[in-house]
Amino acid sequence: MPQRIALGLVLLAALPSIAYAGAWPRAEKATFLSLSDERDSDGNSYTSLYGEYGLTGRETLGFELGYTNVGETSALFGLQHALEPWGENQLSVGLGIGMVARDGMFLPLAQASANWGRGFQGFMQGGWLSLETRLKVAGAMKDQADFADLSDSAFNYLTSEVTVKADFTVGLHATDAMMIINQFRFEQTDEAGFTSKLATTVVHDLWGPSKIELGLITPLSGPDESAVKLGTWLEF
Template identity: 50%
Template structure:
């Protein structure tokens, strides 16, 4: 079961299985983020992840993480924790990054076709940035696509599967950044199963409070 868009969530990938997602997020100010996300099932309890990101406002990032299942695999509830390390490149300078997270989730069948709910909390810390956080001439909106020194996120996801070929995903994103005010966003996506292994995603991300602009998201998922 998918645990949200581009997120391992609390369901480890099956051993030897691969999941990949390529997505583009762009706001109405023309700022964008392109991300490549992948998961690989190492064992029944461990999933290895890789993320590569690029923004049009001057940053490239990479992150490798390991997720471990904490629950026994029995019952409805799932619980995992994860740790990761990486770096980002901005204006020719490289900065290290690290992250840690914990996720809970469970599936349900009361809705026709079934669904799932997850809550994931994550903290990400970057190396001390000697240069200013904002590249010259960037607005506050553009800066949210750049990595701050400390970010804390909580994401709550509700996914519904009304048909075998369609998923409807709502995600509330809460984010506290050292370089900006607290923000809340609602991300809504429709995912369509196309030709078996491939899924197409189209969604909109709407600010509820704090900085940010409405953004569109498009992507494709592949698993094998």
């Protein structure tokens, strides 16, 4: 079974304090937490707890704990390093390791990332552009025959041995209290082949450091179903 190291390009906000830090490092000793649930029209779901902590001015620690109702739990822990800015472009690289549990098996998970992002002004209250590519590798664990009772869309909620992913994001500050995030997601796995989706999310301030996130995920190609996403953010 192929075993490779993961590599990616992640980006997100026009300011370091926006959502997932992506290419921007989290400020030193600053914390970001997100709890979210994604559920498709077939009833499949993925629930995650994501966090970041600014270790230094350039290093950000991160983690993601995930659970899907089709029988899988995962944990990924990583370190992101911000590179010197290139003009208005922000760059970073990262590595992560973790584990996937399914049917009593505990198998390794690895990911590497390289991130780019930049902000812009002149429309609404400004925004950001981001491009994320990622290669995630997991231990051999997924045999289609063992999950013959799952639909194609449910099967895609399980971790593939090798996942190549690219996301292109356009984010806007619609008002002081609201962001609109559009993300094109492209993914290639051995099992599902090539798939693409458009995820549109609205993030609105609640009170203090908390925000609420509501999104719609629309498949453009591949066996996925439409899904909704509900989440909360906390920054302090």
